[in-house]
Amino acid sequence: MSKYTHFILISWAIFAFSCNSNHRHVENLMIKGSDTEVNLALTLAETYMATDPNISIAVTGGGSGAGIAALINGKTSIANASRPMKAEEIDLAHLQGVNPVATVLGMDAIAIVVHPQCPIQNLSLQQLGAIYRGDIQNWKDLGGADEAISLYGRQSNSGTFVYFRDSIVRAEYSTQVKQMNGTAQIVEAIKHDVQGIGYVGIGYILDKNGAQSKGVKVLAISRSAQSTAYMPTELKNIDSGLYPIVRPLFQYTNGKPTGRLQLYLKYCLSPEGQALVKQNGYFPVSEIYWQQNEQALNRKHAKATLH
Amino acid sequence: MKPKLAVRNLHLHYGTKEVLKGIDLDVPENNIVALIGPSGCGKSTLLRAMNRMHDLNPEAKVKGKILLDDDDIYAPGKDVVAVRRKIGMVFQKPNPFPKSIFDNIAYGLKIAGENNKQKLHAIVERTLRSSYLWEEVKDDLDKSALSLSGGQQQRLCIARAVAVEPEVLLMDEPCSALDPISTARIEELMLELKKQYTIVIVTHNMQQAQRVADLTAFMYFGEVIEFAPTRQLFDAPQMELTANYLSGNFG
Amino acid sequence: MQKRHFIDIAIKWLFFGAAATSVMVLLGIFGMLLFNGVKAFAHISLAEFFFSSNWNPSAYGKPSYGILAMLTSTFLVTLGAMLLAVPLGVGAATYLAQVATEKTRLILKPVIELLAAIPSVVVGFIGIVMVGPFIARVFGLSNGLTALNGAILLAVMSLPTIITVAEDAIRSVPNSFKEASYSLGANQWTTLIKVVLPAAYSGIIAAIILGMGRAIGETMTVLMATGNALAMPRGFFDPVRTMTATIAIELGEVPYGTTHYYSLFAVGALLFLISLVVNLLAENLAGRYRYKL
Numbered sequence: 001m002s003k004y005t006h007f008i009l010i011s012w013a014i015f016a017f018s019c020n021s022n023h024r025h026v027e028n029l030m031i032k033g034s035d036t037e038v039n040l041a042l043t044l045a046e047t048y049m050a051t052d053p054n055i056s057i058a059v060t061g062g063g064s065g066a067g068i069a070a071l072i073n074g075k076t077s078i079a080n081a082s083r084p085m086k087a088e089e090i091d092l093a094h095l096q097g098v099n100p101v102a103t104v105l106g107m108d109a110i111a112i113v114v115h116p117q118c119p120i121q122n123l124s125l126q127q128l129g130a131i132y133r134g135d136i137q138n139w140k141d142l143g144g145a146d147e148a149i150s151l152y153g154r155q156s157n158s159g160t161f162v163y164f165r166d167s168i169v170r171a172e173y174s175t176q177v178k179q180m181n182g183t184a185q186i187v188e189a190i191k192h193d194v195q196g197i198g199y200v201g202i203g204y205i206l207d208k209n210g211a212q213s214k215g216v217k218v219l220a221i222s223r224s225a226q227s228t229a230y231m232p233t234e235l236k237n238i239d240s241g242l243y244p245i246v247r248p249l250f251q252y253t254n255g256k257p258t259g260r261l262q263l264y265l266k267y268c269l270s271p272e273g274q275a276l277v278k279q280n281g282y283f284p285v286s287e288i289y290w291q292q293n294e295q296a297l298n299r300k301h302a303k304a305t306l307h
Numbered sequence: 308m309k310p311k312l313a314v315r316n317l318h319l320h321y322g323t324k325e326v327l328k329g330i331d332l333d334v335p336e337n338n339i340v341a342l343i344g345p346s347g348c349g350k351s352t353l354l355r356a357m358n359r360m361h362d363l364n365p366e367a368k369v370k371g372k373i374l375l376d377d378d379d380i381y382a383p384g385k386d387v388v389a390v391r392r393k394i395g396m397v398f399q400k401p402n403p404f405p406k407s408i409f410d411n412i413a414y415g416l417k418i419a420g421e422n423n424k425q426k427l428h429a430i431v432e433r434t435l436r437s438s439y440l441w442e443e444v445k446d447d448l449d450k451s452a453l454s455l456s457g458g459q460q461q462r463l464c465i466a467r468a469v470a471v472e473p474e475v476l477l478m479d480e481p482c483s484a485l486d487p488i489s490t491a492r493i494e495e496l497m498l499e500l501k502k503q504y505t506i507v508i509v510t511h512n513m514q515q516a517q518r519v520a521d522l523t524a525f526m527y528f529g530e531v532i533e534f535a536p537t538r539q540l541f542d543a544p545q546m547e548l549t550a551n552y553l554s555g556n557f558g
Numbered sequence: 559m560q561k562r563h564f565i566d567i568a569i570k571w572l573f574f575g576a577a578a579t580s581v582m583v584l585l586g587i588f589g590m591l592l593f594n595g596v597k598a599f600a601h602i603s604l605a606e607f608f609f610s611s612n613w614n615p616s617a618y619g620k621p622s623y624g625i626l627a628m629l630t631s632t633f634l635v636t637l638g639a640m641l642l643a644v645p646l647g648v649g650a651a652t653y654l655a656q657v658a659t660e661k662t663r664l665i666l667k668p669v670i671e672l673l674a675a676i677p678s679v680v681v682g683f684i685g686i687v688m689v690g691p692f693i694a695r696v697f698g699l700s701n702g703l704t705a706l707n708g709a710i711l712l713a714v715m716s717l718p719t720i721i722t723v724a725e726d727a728i729r730s731v732p733n734s735f736k737e738a739s740y741s742l743g744a745n746q747w748t749t750l751i752k753v754v755l756p757a758a759y760s761g762i763i764a765a766i767i768l769g770m771g772r773a774i775g776e777t778m779t780v781l782m783a784t785g786n787a788l789a790m791p792r793g794f795f796d797p798v799r800t801m802t803a804t805i806a807i808e809l810g811e812v813p814y815g816t817t818h819y820y821s822l823f824a825v826g827a828l829l830f831l832i833s834l835v836v837n838l839l840a841e842n843l844a845g846r847y848r849y850k851l
C-alpha cells in the first residue's frame with residue numbers, strides 16, 4: 001500500500017468517526033439515464049437534498065439505454081428510462097444478479113399536431129398507426145381534402161421515435177416520414193405545411209398555465225374507431241388514462257428500494273415531488289400506475305416490469 | 308509625305324509623375340522607326356500609348372493626340388477595339404496565352420469572326436513560316452505555347468500579332484530574349500514586313516537600330532531629344548545629349 | 559557556419575515533420591474508418607450495402623443496411639448546390655477580380671467572407687423557416703423540406719469558398735495575357751472569357767472542388783433542412799437524408815461494437831473515398847486542361 005492510500009484510509013476513518021459521533025451518515029446516490037428526464041431528475045434531487053443533509057445525489061444523462069446498462073453493471077442506484085426495459089435487457093440483468101424494479105415517476109403525453117387549417121378534429125389509434133405506416137397516404141381517406149399527407153417525426157436517436165413506433169405504429173415507419181432534428185423543428189415545419197402531421201411531447205405545446213400555443217392544432221385521439229376521442233391538452237384526460245398516447249417515465253432500481261433510496265423515491269411520488277413533475281412540463285403519475293408504484297415501494301415481492 | 312502615325316504634343320502621367328513630356332513624332336508609312344534611349348526614359352510608355360494600352364491602367368492619364376491616318380485614336384467615342392486591330396503590339400516580355408501554339412495564332416482571327424478551319428490553318432502556317440518558327444513547331448501545333456523556349460515564344464508572339472494583319476506594328480525590344488541567329492531572323496522579318504506594315508520598334512541594341520530602322524528617335528527623360536534618319540542620327544548627331552549617349556557616356 | 563548548417567537541417571526536419579504529421583493523421587483517419595467499416599460486412603452483404611435503398615438499422619423488425627438512397631441523396635444535394643453555386647460563385651469572383659472598382663471590392667469581399675462565418679445551424683434554421691416555405695410557395699409543394707432546399711443552402715454555404723479561391727485564381731492571371739488579348743483587338747468580355755478564365759482554369763477548378771467538399775461534408779444544415787426521409791428521392795422536390803445526416807443522427811445512439819455501429823463507419827469510409835476520388839479527378843482535369851483551353 002502506498003503512502004497515499006494510507007492517507008486516504010486514515011482520513012476516511014476520521015471522517016466516518018466524526019460523522020458517527022454526530023449520528024450522521026451521508027449516503028451517496030447515483031442517477032443516470034434518459035435525457036428526457038434529466039432536468040426533471042436534477043430538480044427533484046436538488047430539492048430533496050435541501051431537505052435531507054445526509055443524502056448526496058449525482059444526476060447524469062446519457063440516454064435510457066446508458067442508464068439501464070449502468071444499472072445492470074451495478075454502476076448506478078437509479079436508472080432513468082423513458083421507455084420500458086427490453087426483454088433482453090432484463091435477461092442480461094438477471095444474469096448479472098440484478099433484479100430491476102420500476103417505479104413510474106410521471107407521465108409524458110404525446111400530442112398529434114396538424115396545421116390549423118386542417119379540417120380533421122380527431123383520429124383513432126388505428127388511423128394514426130396506418131398513417132405512419134404509410135397505409136393511409138391521403139387526407140381524403142380521413143375525411144379531409146384530397147391532398148397527400150406530409151409526415152413528420154423524430155430521428156431514430158430519440159426515445160419518442162422508438163416509443164411511438166413500438167406503441168402506435170407497431171411496424172416500420174413509412175420511409176416518407178421526414179425525420180426532424182428535434183420537437184421545435186416539427187412544430188416549425190407543421191406551422192407552414194397544411195398537409196402536415198406530426199407527434200410532439202405535450203410539454204412543448206402547452207405553456208406554464210396549460211394554455212395551448214405555438215400555432216398548430218392538436219388532435220383528439222381515440223383508442224378505437226368506436227370510442228370517444230380525447231384531447232391531451234386537458235389534465236383530466238391524462239390523469240384518468242383516457243388520452244391513449246401517454247408514456248410513463250420510469251425509474252429503475254436493483255430490487256425493491258430500501259433506506260434512503262426508498263425515501264427519495266417516495267419523495268418523488270409525494271404531492272411536492274409530483275408538483276415539480278408538473279412544473280417541468282410532464283404529468284403526474286396516472287392512477288393506473290399508483291398500485292404498481294405502491295407495490296414496488298412497499299410490498300415484499302416486487303415484479304420486474306409494469307405491464 | 309503624310310505620316311501613317313503622328314504623335315502630337317503627348318503628355319502622360321502615372322499618378323502625379325509626368326513620364327512623357329510633350330512628345331511629337333511622325334512615323335511614315337512602310338518605314339521602321341526605332342526608339343532608343345536610356346532605361347526608364349519612357350520608350351515603352353510611348354509605345355503603349357500608341358495602341359491605347361494605358362486604358363487598362365487607371366493610374367495613367369494621357370493628354371495630346373496620336374493620329375492614325377489623320378484620325379485621333381484618343382478622340383472621344385473612338386472605338387478602341389478597332390484602333391487596336393489596326394495597331395498591333397509585340398511586348399517586351401514574351402506573353403503567349405496558356406493555349407496551344409495553333410490557338411495562340413488563331414486567337415486574333417477567331418475573335419474577328421474567322422471560323423473557316425482551312426483558312427485558319429493556312430494563315431497559321433503562313434505567319435509561322437514568316438516568323439521562322441514553322442519548321443520548329445509544325446508537328447507540335449497542339450502543344451502548349453508555354454512549352455516553347457523564350458526566343459520561340461517571342462517569335463510566336465510576333466506571328467500572333469502579324470496574323471491579324473494590322474497596319475502598324477509596335478515592337479517593344481522584340482529581340483531582347485533572343486540569340487543572335489533568331490535576332491537576325493527577326494530583323495529579316497521586320498524588313499520583310501516593312502513592305503506591308505509600318506513598324507515602331509524600341510531597342511537597346513544600337514547595331515539593330517542601324518540595321519533595320521529608317522528613322523531613329525532618341526528619347527531622354529520623357530522627351531524626344533532628336534529624331535532623324537538613322538544614318539544621320541548615328542553618324543552626325545545634332546544634339547550633345549544624343550552624341551553622349553551614343554558614345555556610351557551614360558545610360 | 560556550423561550553426562547555420564544546423565538551423566538549415568532543423569528547419570528541414572521541422573517542415574518534414576509537419577507534412578508527415580498531416581499525412582499520418584489523414585491516413586490514420588482513413589485507416590480507422592476502413593478498419594471499423596470493414597467489420598460491418600461480417601453481417602451485411604456487399605450487395606445489400608451498395609444496391610439496396612433500404613436503410614433502417616434500428617428497425618422494428620429486421621434491420622436493413624442499404625445505402626443507395628442516401629448515396630443518391632448526397633449526390634442530388636451536392637449536384638444541385640454546385641449547379642447553383644458554380645455559375646454564381648465564378649461569376650461573382652470574375653466580377654470582383656476584373657470588373658469591380660477597388661472601392662466596391664473592399665465592401666463586397668468582407669461581406670462575402672462573413673457568409674462563411676454563419677454557423678451551419680443558423681443556415682439550417684433559415685432553411686426551415688424561410689427558404690423551405692419559399693420553395694413550397696413557388697413550386698406549389700406542401701412543404702419545402704426537400705433536396706432543393708438543401709441544395710440552395712449548401713450553395714450559399716459553399717459560395718464564400720468558391721468566390722474567395724476563384725477570385726484569387728483570376729486575379730493572379732498575369733496582366734500580360736490581357737494586354738496580349740487587347741492588342742489583338744479583343745474587347746473586355748472576349749478577353750475575360752477566352753483568355754482570363756481559361757488561364758485561371760485550374761484555380762477555378764480547385765475553388766469548385768473546395769466548395770464541393772464543403773457541400774458533401776456539410777451535416778447540420780442538411781440534417782435540419784432536407785426532411786431526412788428514408789425513401790429513395792425521385793428528384794429535387796423530394797425530401798432526402800444524406801450520408802452525413804445519417805451518420806450524425808445515428809452515431810449518437812448506436813451501441814458500440816454492433817453491426818449498426820460498424821455500418822456507420824462503412825458509410826463514413828465511403829464518404830471519405832468519394833471526396834478523395836473527386837479531388838484526384840479534379841486535380842487530373844485541372845492539370846490536363848491547364849494549357850489547352
Ligand SMILES: Nc1ncnc2c1ncn2[C@@H]1O[C@H](COP(=O)(O)OP(=O)(O)OP(=O)(O)O)[C@@H](O)[C@H]1O
Nearest residue numbers: 321326344345346347348349350351352353364366
Ligand atoms: N505602370 C506604371 N506606373 C507608374 N510608373 C510607371 C509605370 N510604368 C512605368 N513607369 C515609370 O515610367 C517611366 C518610364 O518607364 P518605361 O517603361 O516607359 O521606360 P523604358 O524607356 O521602356 O525603360 P526600359 O528601357 O528599361 O524598358 C519609368 O520611370 C517607370 O518607372
Ligand SMILES: [Mg+2]
Nearest residue numbers: 350351352399
Ligand atoms: Mg521598356
